[in-house]
Amino acid sequence: MNLYDRIPNNVNLSEDKKLQRALEKWLPNYLDWWREMGPEGFQEKDVWLRTAIDVGSEGWAHFDYVKMPEYRWGIFLEPPQPDAKVGFGDNYGRPAYQEVPGEFRNALRRIIVTQGDTEPASVEQQRQLGKTSPSLYDLRNLFQVNVEEGRHLWAMVYLLHGYFGRDGRDEADELLERRSGNPDKPRILEAFNQPCDDWLNFFAFTMFTDRDGKYQLSALAESGFEPLARTCQFMLTEEAHHMFVGDTGLGRVVRRTAQLMKQGDVRELGGIPLDIVQKYINFWFSYSLDLFGGEISSNSADFFAAGLKGRYKERDQYKEHTAANQTFTMSVVEDGQLKTREVPLRNALNEVLRGEYVKDCEKGLARWNKVLADEGASERLYLPNPRFHRHVGEFAGHTFDLQGNLISREEFEQRKSEWLPAMEDREYVRSLMHPVFEPGKIANWIAPPAAGIKGKPFEFEYVRL
Numbered sequence: 231m232n233l234y235d236r237i238p239n240n241v242n243l244s245e246d247k248k249l250q251r252a253l254e255k256w257l258p259n260y261l262d263w264w265r266e267m268g269p270e271g272f273q274e275k276d277v278w279l280r281t282a283i284d285v286g287s288e289g290w291a292h293f294d295y296v297k298m299p300e301y302r303w304g305i306f307l308e309p310p311q312p313d314a315k316v317g318f319g320d321n322y323g324r325p326a327y328q329e330v331p332g333e334f335r336n337a338l339r340r341i342i343v344t345q346g347d348t349e350p351a352s353v354e355q356q357r358q359l360g361k362t363s364p365s366l367y368d369l370r371n372l373f374q375v376n377v378e379e380g381r382h383l384w385a386m387v388y389l390l391h392g393y394f395g396r397d398g399r400d401e402a403d404e405l406l407e408r409r410s411g412n413p414d415k416p417r418i419l420e421a422f423n424q425p426c427d428d429w430l431n432f433f434a435f436t437m438f439t440d441r442d443g444k445y446q447l448s449a450l451a452e453s454g455f456e457p458l459a460r461t462c463q464f465m466l467t468e469e470a471h472h473m474f475v476g477d478t479g480l481g482r483v484v485r486r487t488a489q490l491m492k493q494g495d496v497r498e499l500g501g502i503p504l505d506i507v508q509k510y511i512n513f514w515f516s517y518s519l520d521l522f523g524g525e526i527s528s529n530s531a532d533f534f535a536a537g538l539k540g541r542y543k544e545r546d547q548y549k550e551h552t553a554a555n556q557t558f559t560m561s562v563v564e565d566g567q568l569k570t571r572e573v574p575l576r577n578a579l580n581e582v583l584r585g586e587y588v589k590d591c592e593k594g595l596a597r598w599n600k601v602l603a604d605e606g607a608s609e610r611l612y613l614p615n616p617r618f619h620r621h622v623g624e625f626a627g628h629t630f631d632l633q634g635n636l637i638s639r640e641e642f643e644q645r646k647s648e649w650l651p652a653m654e655d656r657e658y659v660r661s662l663m664h665p666v667f668e669p670g671k672i673a674n675w676i677a678p679p680a681a682g683i684k685g686k687p688f689e690f691e692y693v694r695l
């Protein structure tokens with residue numbers, strides 16, 4: 231097999247012997263990881279998958295039956311812009327960095343490793359889900375998400391191998407050694423250590439946690455370190471499908487639940503009651519908010535000053551790109567009370583990015599509420615206040631209700647099972663999870679999709695079992 235077939239790429243890998251050797255050494259370890267931690271029980275099946283074989287509009291979405299271990303994980307960057315400039319921060323307007331600037335080396339490596347670690351983590355979290363897929367359509371979507379997260383790992387590993395020398399190689403190896411949820415060698419971020427063992431979790435995860443990815447990648451897609459920017463730009467094209475899976479998946483659960491509500495008791499009819507859906511929203515939304523980091527952060531200020539990590543749509547949305555000498559007002563807890571505080575804008579950029587994310591999530595809620603309205607239900611779903619159930623930042627260590635009111639720990643503990651999935655909720659959801667593998671059939675707790683994938687009907691045999 232020639233190099234391009236083994237590692238499809240648009241980075242001229244065949245001309246960089248050193249990088250080629252490093253990646254060819256990493257490849258078998260990656261495949262070992264995939265076989266050990268990738269989707270269990272389906273490795274030899276033909277799955278109708280989208281493969282990126284080029285970044286052009288023709289090549290990036292090539293559909294065919296593929297066995298997952300033979301998926302062509304490649305390295306694709308958006309083509310370079312002639313005279314790319316640093317788009318924000320203290321070096322605004324200077325030529326973009328083509329190599330890692332020495333003074334930012336550690337910060338940049340940390341950004342890449344943290345992003346890279348989430349990619350295999352989510353594959354690990356989702357590895358048992360295939361066995362209980364509600365339809366072949368959903369099974370295929372799960373595997374599509376999984377192989378693309380694998381490719382995102384490749385993208386980050388390319389940057390580590392290509393730009394960080396020895397310590398980059400060590401970091402790339404460690405990305406295959408940590409394991410989601412393993413107490414001895416956990417993944418870096420907590421949302422990626424949470425179990426994702428039923429399909430309601432999966433849809434909430436791809437809706438809320440993959441959407442965090444969209445905002446992190448967007449902030450890096452305008453990075454002054456050009457190889458990172460171009461890598462993230464291409465990853466974003468794939469990420470859109472992951473959020474589609476979560477957004478429409480939850481929408482289909484909500485539709486089915488609303489239909490069953492008209493017939494009688496949702497539980498008796500084998501559906502997922504809306505209050506359980508709401509608890510899963512509360513859980514994954516709050517964990518995903520943590521991924522943006524502390525509300526007040528010197529790292530965010532340093533990354534922005536260095537031109538490494540910008541705001542969402544920095545180029546199009548802002549006129550002023552230094553964010554210096556400005557302030558941002560936010561709430562914090564002081565002396566046991568909620569107070570407002572003004573902080574330098576650069577130190578508040580995690581919170582600014584989180585705000586963009588919350589607005590985007592609200593659009594998803596509006597779509598699900600429209601489904602409820604269309605089905606004639608009067609109930610509505612909502613997002614909890616961003617202070618609720620936080621483990622990172624200003625509100626960690628304090629307890630809030632869903633409206634964001636500060637409450638005592640005792641009250642929180644007493645009411646927790648109204649707000650977050652309790653053991654019995656999880657067990658109930660799990661009790662509904664039985665595989666439906668007949669083409670065109672679907673489980674009782676979820677509505678079929680409005681359309682199939684890439685013009686194929688829902689009845690298409692998306693996975694040959």
Ligand SMILES: [Fe+2]
Pocket residue numbers: 349378379382443469
């Ligand atoms: Fe990803």
Ligand SMILES: [Fe+2]
Pocket residue numbers: 379440443469472
């Ligand atoms: Fe994703």
